[in-house]
Amino acid sequence: MIFRQWLEPVSSTYTYLLGCTETGQCVLVDPVVNVIDRDLQQLHELGLKLACTLDTHIHADHITAALELKKRTGSRIAAPAFDRLPCTDLGIEEGVPLQVGSIRLQGLHTPGHTDGHFAYLAGERLFSGDALLIDGCGRTDFQNGNPQDLYRSVTRKLFTLPDETLVYPGHDYAGRHVSSIAQEKARNPRLGGGKTLEEFTRIMAALELPYPKFIEHAVPGNRHCGVCPSDLPQELQRYCGRMADSPQG
Ligand code: FE
Numbered sequence: 001m002i003f004r005q006w007l008e009p010v011s012s013t014y015t016y017l018l019g020c021t022e023t024g025q026c027v028l029v030d031p032v033v034n035v036i037d038r039d040l041q042q043l044h045e046l047g048l049k050l051a052c053t054l055d056t057h058i059h060a061d062h063i064t065a066a067l068e069l070k071k072r073t074g075s076r077i078a079a080p081a082f083d084r085l086p087c088t089d090l091g092i093e094e095g096v097p098l099q100v101g102s103i104r105l106q107g108l109h110t111p112g113h114t115d116g117h118f119a120y121l122a123g124e125r126l127f128s129g130d131a132l133l134i135d136g137c138g139r140t141d142f143q144n145g146n147p148q149d150l151y152r153s154v155t156r157k158l159f160t161l162p163d164e165t166l167v168y169p170g171h172d173y174a175g176r177h178v179s180s181i182a183q184e185k186a187r188n189p190r191l192g193g194g195k196t197l198e199e200f201t202r203i204m205a206a207l208e209l210p211y212p213k214f215i216e217h218a219v220p221g222n223r224h225c226g227v228c229p230s231d232l233p234q235e236l237q238r239y240c241g242r243m244a245d246s247p248q249g
Contacts, residue, residue, distance in 0.1 A: 017046075020101025025103075033064065
């Protein structure tokens, strides 16, 4: 398998490439629209054909590249069936793996950051989206999220995976790339070390996070599988990159 981890710096989002060496097909987990040219160049250099994109959830901090990649490569759009987006080609459900060449991704419904959030397991690698971050987790105060659900998703579902499972998060804001289930179970300051639901709920309530500055553009755009709004204020245009400079794509 060919595997890559790419950072989108505006929202500190990680995109993951999983490529099948036998068939030359690949999947991109959580691609971001403003770096679409970089990603396509990389696929070209690796000689891979994009079979589908796969989002972990409806993002509030960046626009998915799913729709633009479909337009430019013919890739299919896979996303959690839970969200019932009409633009999705493949609705992912738990228990029904997604197969791309020799790559098999198993969806794990992990609500709490959003209600429809899915993590994906491919062999020893877990793409944890925003359910579980390295030494952290996604926020739980928007998009039908709540700390009770996230606690259950992480402690009962993700933390029951084998200890050596590698955790590849949806974001990292401090330059970290990968962790493991054992490490997060032991050290995650919010959810690890045997934290109780009460302790976790208290930690989440005390975060006092600022209002997400891009959410009102990102969520409607992502409900259409990645449409950049035409009326983006100047200071937010970097979220759409060249898309904003060239609305025709
Ligand atoms: Fe998110």
